Each structure stands twice: as C-alpha cells, then as structure tokens.
Amino acid sequence: MILRISAALSLALLATPAMAQTSSPQASPEQSVAQAPITPDTTEPAQSNEGGLSIVVSDDNDWQDLGVAIPAFATDRNVPTPANSDGTAALGLELARVITADLKNNGLFRPVGPDVLPRPEYGQITSPAWSVWTGRSVDMLVHGYVRAAADDELTVGCYLYDVALEDQLAKGGWVVKPSDWRRAAHKCADMVYSRLSGEDPFFDSKIAYIAETGPKGKRVKRLAIMDSDGANHRFITNGQSTALTPRYSPDYQKIVYLSYMNGNPRIYIYDVGTGKQHLVTESKNATFAPRWSPDGKYILYSMASGGNTDIYRVSVSGGPSVRLTDNPAIDVGGSYSPDGSKIVFESDRSGKQQIYVMNADGTNQRRISFFGGASATPEWSPRGDLIAFTHIAGNLRIAVMNPSGGGMRYLTNSWQDEAPTWSPNGRIIQFFRTQPNSGETSLWQVDLTGRNERRLPTPVGASDPAWGPVLP
Amino acid sequence: MKYVVTCMTVASAIALAGCSKKAPESLPPAPTETTPAPAPTPTPTGPVPGSQQHFHQAMMGQDVIYFDTDKYDIDGEDMAALRKQAQYLMQYPNISATVEGHCDERGTRDYNLALGERRANAAKNYLVSLGVPASRLSTISYGKERPVAMGSNPEAWAKNRRAVTIVVN
Numbered sequence: 001m002i003l004r005i006s007a008a009l010s011l012a013l014l015a016t017p018a019m020a021q022t023s024s025p026q027a028s029p030e031q032s033v034a035q036a037p038i039t040p041d042t043t044e045p046a047q048s049n050e051g052g053l054s055i056v057v058s059d060d061n062d063w064q065d066l067g068v069a070i071p072a073f074a075t076d077r078n079v080p081t082p083a084n085s086d087g088t089a090a091l092g093l094e095l096a097r098v099i100t101a102d103l104k105n106n107g108l109f110r111p112v113g114p115d116v117l118p119r120p121e122y123g124q125i126t127s128p129a130w131s132v133w134t135g136r137s138v139d140m141l142v143h144g145y146v147r148a149a150a151d152d153e154l155t156v157g158c159y160l161y162d163v164a165l166e167d168q169l170a171k172g173g174w175v176v177k178p179s180d181w182r183r184a185a186h187k188c189a190d191m192v193y194s195r196l197s198g199e200d201p202f203f204d205s206k207i208a209y210i211a212e213t214g215p216k217g218k219r220v221k222r223l224a225i226m227d228s229d230g231a232n233h234r235f236i237t238n239g240q241s242t243a244l245t246p247r248y249s250p251d252y253q254k255i256v257y258l259s260y261m262n263g264n265p266r267i268y269i270y271d272v273g274t275g276k277q278h279l280v281t282e283s284k285n286a287t288f289a290p291r292w293s294p295d296g297k298y299i300l301y302s303m304a305s306g307g308n309t310d311i312y313r314v315s316v317s318g319g320p321s322v323r324l325t326d327n328p329a330i331d332v333g334g335s336y337s338p339d340g341s342k343i344v345f346e347s348d349r350s351g352k353q354q355i356y357v358m359n360a361d362g363t364n365q366r367r368i369s370f371f372g373g374a375s376a377t378p379e380w381s382p383r384g385d386l387i388a389f390t391h392i393a394g395n396l397r398i399a400v401m402n403p404s405g406g407g408m409r410y411l412t413n414s415w416q417d418e419a420p421t422w423s424p425n426g427r428i429i430q431f432f433r434t435q436p437n438s439g440e441t442s443l444w445q446v447d448l449t450g451r452n453e454r455r456l457p458t459p460v461g462a463s464d465p466a467w468g469p470v471l472p
Numbered sequence: 473m474k475y476v477v478t479c480m481t482v483a484s485a486i487a488l489a490g491c492s493k494k495a496p497e498s499l500p501p502a503p504t505e506t507t508p509a510p511a512p513t514p515t516p517t518g519p520v521p522g523s524q525q526h527f528h529q530a531m532m533g534q535d536v537i538y539f540d541t542d543k544y545d546i547d548g549e550d551m552a553a554l555r556k557q558a559q560y561l562m563q564y565p566n567i568s569a570t571v572e573g574h575c576d577e578r579g580t581r582d583y584n585l586a587l588g589e590r591r592a593n594a595a596k597n598y599l600v601s602l603g604v605p606a607s608r609l610s611t612i613s614y615g616k617e618r619p620v621a622m623g624s625n626p627e628a629w630a631k632n633r634r635a636v637t638i639v640v641n
Contacts, residue, residue: 216622242617244581264612265585286589286613289582302586304613307544307593309586330586346583352542353583376580390580418580436624439577464581 065110067138068103068192069163070096072114073156074122074145081148083178088154091181092146095156098185099142101229102203103192106428107452112138125159133163140169142192152178158188160195170195182231183471190470200425203228204471207430208246208255209443211235212461216439221463223257223270228423228467230457236270245289248468249296254316256280256290256299267301269316281314281321289333294340300324302332311345311362324362335380335387336360337403344368344378344387344403355389357403368405375399377419382469383426386448390418390431398431398446411450419463424470430456432463522564524639530560531637537595539633541576544590546598554595557637558602569604571595572636573613574620576629581615588613595635610640 073092084091093114100113118132125143133141141161148154153175160170172191174184183204190201211224220239223246226232237243237259244265246257255270267290270277280299281287289302298313303321309330312321325331329349336343344357347367353376355369369375373393380387384403391399391408396416401408416434423429423445430445441463443456456462519525528535534553537546546554561569573592575584592611600606621628 217619219617221617244617286585288585302582304586304589304593307590307597307611309589330583330590332582332586348542348583353580376583392579396578396580416578434577437622439619439622439624 066108066140066196067136068109068111068140068142068196069117069133069136069138070100070103070111070113070142071117072096072119073143074120074125076122076145076147079148081154081178082152083154083181088146088148091154092144095144095146095181095185095188096142098182098229098231099144099189099192102186102189105229105454106193107447107454108193108197109140112136125157128161128166130163130166138163140192140196142188144188146181146184148178154178154181154184156181156184156188158184158191160192182227182229186228199427201470202423202425202428205424206248206252206468206471207443208248208257208466208468209432209458209462210243210246210464211458212441212463213239219439223255223259224458224462225255225272226458233459245464245466247290247292247466249292250294250469251296252468252471256292258288258290267299269299281312283321291334291336294336294338300334300336300343302334311343322362324358325365331356333377335378337380338382338384342380342403344380346376346378348374353392355387355405368403369401369408370405371408379420379422381422381426382424385426388420388422388429390420398429400429400448409450411446411448412444412453417444419465421465421467423467430465430467432465434463522567522639523641527560527567527569527637527639531556535637536634538630539591539635541629541633542579542587544587544594546594550595551598554598555602558599558604561599561604561608566641568608568610568640569599570610570612570638570640571599572618572638573611574618574632574634574636575616576632577616577619577624578629579616584615585613588615591633591635595637599637 073095075088075092078087078089081088081091084094096114100111103109103111120143122145125145128141128143141163144156144158146154146156155175157173158171159168161168170191172187174187176184186204189203194201205228206225207228208225211222212219214220221242221244222239223236223243225234225236241259241261244258246255248255253272255272256267258265258267265286265288267280267287268277269280283303286304287301291300297316299316300313302309302311308328309332310323310325311331311334312323314321327349329347331345331347334343334345341360342357343360344355346353347356353374354367355375355378356365356367358365373391376390376392378387378389386400387403388400391397396418397410398412398417398420399408399410411429414433415436417431420429420431428445428447430443432441433444434441441461443458443462443465444453445456446453534556537550537553571592573588575587592613596609596611599609619632621631
C-alpha cells in the first residue's frame with residue numbers, strides 16, 4: 001500500500017507531541033467523552049430488513065437543522081507543499097471546503113463552510129474558543145490542522161466537537177502524500193458523518209463510469225474514473241471503441257468493463273496501475289455485463305451463444321468458466337450478496353424481465369420480483385438489507401426492495417433512470433438519467449428517502465456509474 | 473428499377489475515380505483503390521458485385537428487418553426480406569455477412585445487448601434455413617448503442633428495433 005492513511009491510530013502518535021503547547025484533552029483518544037451525544041439513533045432502524053414500505057428515515061428534516069461549522073484547518077507553520085502552491089495555510093482552507101461540500105451534498109446536515117467563518121489558531125484546534133461558536137447557532141464544530149513534514153508528507157488532524165456540551169465527540173488523524181490531500185478531507189468528513197449518523201463512512205471512495213460525448217447517433221463512450229465528489233477525474237480509454245458497464249474491483253486495482261475493441265463486445269480487465277488490459281475469457285461469443293465477486297476473486301458475466309444469454313463465473317486469473325444458469329430465456333447481469341453466498345440476477349423466463357435470486361453455485365433459482373411491468377439491473381446493497389433495481393413500466397425508475405422481494409418502493413420519478421449502484425455504506429444510490437430525444441445522459445444520486453436527489457458534476461455526459469468501496 | 477440503381481452507381485463510381493486521380497502525389501497510395509486501372513473492357517464499373525455497397529443497393533431496404541417491442545420473432549415481411557438476402561448471398565458464394573442486432577432506447581443496457589443477440593441470431597437462423605451456410609454468417613449485438621432514428625417516440629423506436637445484414641468480404 002502506498003498510502004499511509006491510518007485512522008485514529010496515528011493521531012495519538014502524531015498529534016500529541018506537536019500540540020504539546022496546548023493542553024489537549026486527550027485522556028482517552030478513542031472515546032473522548034462519557035455522555036452520549038446527540039447521535040440520532042432513530043435513523044438506523046427505519047431501514048429495517050422487512051416491510052420497509054414508506055416509513056423510511058422520517059427524521060432527516062431534523063438533521064438538516066443540525067448546523068455543523070467547518071472553519072479552515074489551521075497549520076503550525078505555513079510552508080510550501082506540493083498539494084497547494086500557496087502553502088499549508090491555503091491548503092487548510094481547501095480541506096475545510098472539501099469537507100463542507102461532502103457534508104452538504106447529502107441533505108443530512110446544514111454545514112457552514114470556512115469562507116464565512118473565523119479562522120481558528122493552531123492552538124485552538126484541540127481547545128476551541130467556545131464563545132466564538134456558541135453565538136453562531138451551530139450545533140457541531142469541526143476543527144482540524146494540517147502539517148507538512150520535511151519529506152512533504154502531510155499530517156491532517158480532525159476533531160468533532162459538540163458546541164452546546166463543549167465536548168469532543170470524535171477525532172482522527174491521517175498521514176497522506178501531498179497528492180492525496182483530498183482523501184484526508186474525505187476521511188474527516190467520513191468521521192463526522194459516521195459519528196453523527198451512526199452509519200458507515202463512504203466519502204473516501206471512487207466511481208468508475210462511462211463518459212459520453214457526441215450526438216445520439218454517433219455517441220462516443222469512454223471509460224473514466226473520479227473520486228466520489230467528482231474530483232481527480234480521469235479518462236481511461238480514448239473513445240475509439242465503445243466502452244460500457246465498468247465495475248471497480250474491490251481493491252480498486254482493476255476495472256472490468258465491456259469494450260467493442262476489435263469489433264465485438266467482450267469484457268476486459270483493465271489494470272489501473274499498469275494501464276494494460278486483457279480479455280477475461282477466450283470465447284468467441286459476445287460477453288457482457290461483468291461484475292466482481294465481493295472477494296475480488298471471480299468475475300460474473302453474461303455470454304450469448306447462438307442468441308441465448310446465460311450467466312457464467314470465471315476466476316480473475318483465468319481458466320474455465322462455470323455456467324450458472326442454463327435457460328432458453330435471457331439470463332443477464334447479476335450481483336453478489338455481500339457475503340458472496342447468493343447472486344441476484346435478471347431473467348425474462350417468465351416472459352418479461354424479472355429479478356431472481358440463486359445460490360452462488362447456480363442452484364435454487366427463484367423469482368423475487370412480482371410487480372407490474374418489468375424489473376431489471378438488480379444490485380445487492382453492501383449492507384445486504386436491500387436490492388436496488390430499475391423498474392420499467394413505460395418510464396424507467398430506480399426502486400428498492402428487500403431481498404425476499406417485499407417492501408418495494410420507488411426512489412426516483414423521471415423519464416429514464418437506470419443502472420443503480422450503491423454507496424459503500426448502502427445508504428445512497430447512484431444511477432444515470434437519460435433525456436428524451438437528445439439522449440443526453442448524466443449521473444445522479446439519491447438517498448434512501450428518495451428526497452435528497454442531486455446531479456453529480458461530470459465534465460461531459462455520463463452513464464453506467466459504478467461506486468467502489470471505501471478506501472482503506 | 474434495377475436499371476436506375478445501376479446508373480446512379482456508375483455516376484458515383486466515376487466521381488470517385490476522378491477524385492482519386494486528382495489527389496496530391498505526396499499522399500501514399502490508397503491501399504484498396506487498386507481496381508480503376510485502365511480496363512480494356514468498355515463495361516462501366518459500378519459497385520463491385522458482392523460488396524456491401526452492391527448488396528445494400530440490391531436489397532432496396534430489405535437488408536433490414538424490424539421487430540416488435542421486446543420481440544425477436546421473424547414475421548412474414550421479415551421472411552420476404554431474408555429470402556431476398558439469402559438469394560444474394562447464395563449468388564455470391566465467396567462473401568460472408570454479419571447480422572447486427574439492435575434495440576430501441578427504452579430498455580436497460582445489458583438486457584438490450586442480450587436482446588440484440590437474439591434478434592441477430594433469429595435473422596441468421598432463418599438465412600441458414602434457406603440454405604446460406606452458417607459458416608458465412610456472424611452476428612453482433614449493439615443493444616441500444618446505435619440508433620438510426622433519433623427521436624424518443626414510438627415511430628423512432630420501431631425503426632431502431634432491427635436486424636441489419638452487412639456484407640463483409
């Protein structure tokens with residue numbers, strides 16, 4: 001691992017000596033305070049496994065009233081850093097901006113960013129000037145610092161305080177290369193989000209997707225990647241051959257996707273480090289709809305032979321494929337349950353696209369979707385509690401149901417929304433939206449209430465998003 | 473009808489030949505344009521018989537067959553078109569063809585790739601049943617990736633649900 005990001009652990013090690021001049025309240029680094037803060041525990045069970053129906057996360061409006069102040073991060077010495085041409089002081093401002101944007105974009109909090117807040121001194125990071133913040137009608141306060149070492153490595157500390165209680169709720173520290181400074185901000189935002197929501201983190205993650213340019217009849221489709229907030233965007237293929245349906249490997253080292261390179265649709269594994277790629281199977285048949293197993297050891301794919309499509313599994317290192325479905329209907333797609341024991345997939349064996357579950361070895365195939373219209377592109381939540389899918393009844397809409405097919409509800413309502421992909425913590429879904437006539441596509445995300453929907457910034461048109469796990 | 477088509481193609485072939493002669497000498501010779509050398513035969517050269525261009529013109533629209541939503545069955549109209557395609561392919565036994573399967577935009581991507589495979593294979597299988605050797609026919613699905621009608625309405629979708637036969641040499 002190149003990154004030396006290591007949460008919590010490193011802070012006790014690093015922060016204490018450097019902050020010796022301030023009387024830092026660091027008696028027990030992990031659990032700072034005894035009294036339970038205002039963690040709204042009520043949000044979690046709203047998404048219980050069965051009977052989700054329409055009860056859902058009803059308190060997120062209250063959340064939006066939770067003011068979180070995120071002033072600029074302080075620095076011990078303003079020194080040059082490759083991460084910011086204006087030095088570590090300017091970088092401290094940028095860190096706070098990234099955190100503010102992360103927290104704002106989920107509709108859960110009311111973050112107030114560094115551009116409208118006073119800037120704390122370095123010594124105040126572990127000892128806030130409470131009077132400054134109590135008068136600002138904020139409930140939570142995020143403080144942080146950034147320090148540059150001689151070898152340019154950055155140390156970023158992050159503290160979450162309850163303003164009313166004048167107490168520290170959480171803290172974390174990370175050592176990053178200058179080029180990874182945004183990751184430290186995402187880690188801090190993740191810490192704040194997790195501590196306040198009780199949910200798992202998800203900001204420090206990446207997205208693979210297909211960048212689209214050109215008119216509808218001559219669309220150019222390129223494989224592209226970016227951070228979860230759209231930063232560090234990079235095109236991977238040049239668009240000479242159509243690229244579709246990418247998926248990041250669980251360790252982010254590889255991307256499996258479909259390419260029409262050499263004329264025919266085939267799935268390839270692209271190595272992010274080396275930039276090389278290779279075919280997943282030697283078959284001359286069309287192969288498509290690739291997915292990783294949760295352990296990253298297998299690839300699930302669909303193959304058409306003589307016009308009939310079935311689902312297969314192959315080891316990432318090659319070798320023979322194992323056929324998992326054998327049906328004259330179209331069996332396509334597929335998504336593993338988080339423990340790898342089951343696969344949810346799509347089949348039209350009943351006459352229309354519907355969603356089925358089978359054991360990972362292909363046994364015990366059974367239909368779970370019994371709604372009007374058709375149901376497609378199932379994706380199992382990383383939490384295991386829900387399956388997201390595309391419901392087709394005239395329009396295409398994103399919906400969720402539980403793994404036994406109950407509790408179906410829509411999350412979006414537009415002309416054409418398809419291809420859901422889960423945030424690493426299973427609380428947010430990304431998908432792509434197509435406009436009628438122009439066929440323009442864009443990436444969107446929505447939370448499980450269906451209320452907080454927003455478009456993701458991409459440099460050009462965008463489809464087929466695939467969200468990867470939280471970075472280690 | 474057939475006569476008209478030939479005349480048009482002759483005209484375009486002449487135009488093409490004229491162009492290539494005027495090309496600047498610095499350009500490398502186009503690798504494929506080797507035929508227009510001074511032929512002693514007075515017969516004018518249209519598209520080469522057995523070429524995709526020739527096939528496309530000869531089919532007069534019947535190189536494409538159309539499908540209902542989510543369907544891939546071959547109806548009477550499709551059979552007539554495929555018979556015409558098969559006659560051509562049997563007339564030129566040295567050529568091969570690819571059948572492209574396409575779908576309209578109102579479906580999910582992966583499923584449409586599979587549906588396009590079904591459509592292409594349905595057309596291919598019918599051609600084989602008429603005597604075209606399967607070894608000369610291949611299929612490819614483009615799913616919803618290559619529409620020919622750009623609108624988002626039933627008429628456009630009907631035009632996009634298709635299987636197109638392309639001659640490849």
